[in-house]
Amino acid sequence: MDNLYLPEIDLARLKAASHALQYDIIYDMLVVPLHEELYRRQTFDFMDELSQGQQLLLGYDYLRTQVGQGGFIQFIQNGYILFLPDMIAQLYMVGANEMAEVLDDVLKVYVLNYDTLSKAVGLQAFAKLYEEFTEFEVLDKRYEELNKPTEQKMLDYALNHLSQFARNA
Secondary structure (H helix, E strand, O other), X not given: OOOOOOOOOOHHHHHHHHHOOOHHHHHHHHHHHHHHHHHHHOOHHHXXXXXXXXXXXXXXXXXXXXXXXXXXXXXXXXXXXXXXXXXXXXXXXXXXHHHHHHHHHHHHHHHHOHHHHOOOOOXXXXXXXXXXXXXXXXXXXXXXXXXHHHHHHHHHHHHHOHHHOOOOO
C-alpha cells in the first residue's frame, strides 16, 4: 500500500458527517481530492495509484455525471466505458451487487454492438443512438433507482476502510 495516493482528509469533519448521515458531504470529501489530483496530473494513469475503493469512487463519479446528463449512451460515447470491467468487480466488493449487474448488462450491450457504439459520432448520429439502442432506457432507469443505495454502500465501505482512502486514517 506504500505506492497508493492517499490524500489528507479532515477526519473529525468526516466522522461528524458520518454520524449525521450526511452522505453528500462524505462523498465530496472523498472524491474531490481525487479529482483535484487527477486534474493536476492530467492522466488516467493516476488510477493505478489508487486503492480499489478509491478507483471505484472516482470512476463512479464519472459514471454518475455522464449517466445523469445523457444516460449510458453518453457515458459510452465520451469514452468512459473502459472503467466498467473494474467498476463491476469493485461494486461487488462493496456489496452493491444490483448496480454491478446493471453495469454488466451495459457492458454486454456495448460488446454486442461494439462496431456501432465504439465509433465517435457527430451530434445527429449521437441523437440517433438513443433511438437505435432503446435497451439503454431500461438500464438508465434502473441506474437511477439504484444510484443512492449504491453510493451509500460505497461510502459505508470507505468509512469502514478509511486507511485505503486517507493518509491520516
